[in-house]
Amino acid sequence: MLTCLRCKRSEEEVALLTLKYRGENLYICPQCLPVLIHKPEQLAQSLPGAEGFGPPAEHHH
């Protein structure tokens, strides 16, 4: 069963969005998507390398 990479809810409980990463399909629910966007480092345990997903350096303040 497909589950959100952060909250582990399944596609039976929530809508899941598909992410393509390093040749794999990952799934995240809309409620967790803002975390992926704004606090990706919180997902590093579930998503190796996520800590590097932040904004490009030239836009970082």
Ligand SMILES: [Zn+2]
């Ligand atoms: Zn979730």
